[in-house]
Amino acid sequence: MRLLLSVLAILMTLALPARAEDLSAADQEAFRSIITGQIEAFRNEDGARAYSYAAPMIRQVFPNPDMFMNMVRKGYQPVYRPKSFSFGTAGFSASGRPIQKVTVVGPDGQTYEAIYTMERQPDGTWQINGCAIVRAPDISA
Secondary structure (H helix, E strand, O other): OHHHHHHHHHHHHHHOOOOHHHOOHHHHHHHHHHHHHHHHHHHOOOHHHHHHOEOHHHHHHOOOHHHHHHHHHHHOHHHHOOOEEEEEEEEEOOOOOEEEEEEEEOOOOOEEEEEEEEEEOOOOOEEEEEEEEEEOOOOOO
């Protein structure tokens, strides 16, 4: 019985999503490079380049760069026109998807946390599969 419980515990551990330390330094650098590239493309109104960082699911929803850029302009002002941004931790969401946290000061001067979901492509490269933006809490005294 003890052996069975030990085997089950090991199998359950193997089934858990990978932890942040399982992302290689190269993966984390790729996340930063891709996100920086997309933000630079937004700043330069380069829709084709910004769109090139989007994963296939995003491209299905927004089938061309113009539609994609219109969506970003309307709903993602903090990353579309950030005053500044800095990278936080890379890791995994509760569902096991790779994520990269980015602190952003938006054009309104407010601080936001952008959580990018990354997706590895069949060729081994990474693309952005989504971005959730939340207003950072005000921690002033």
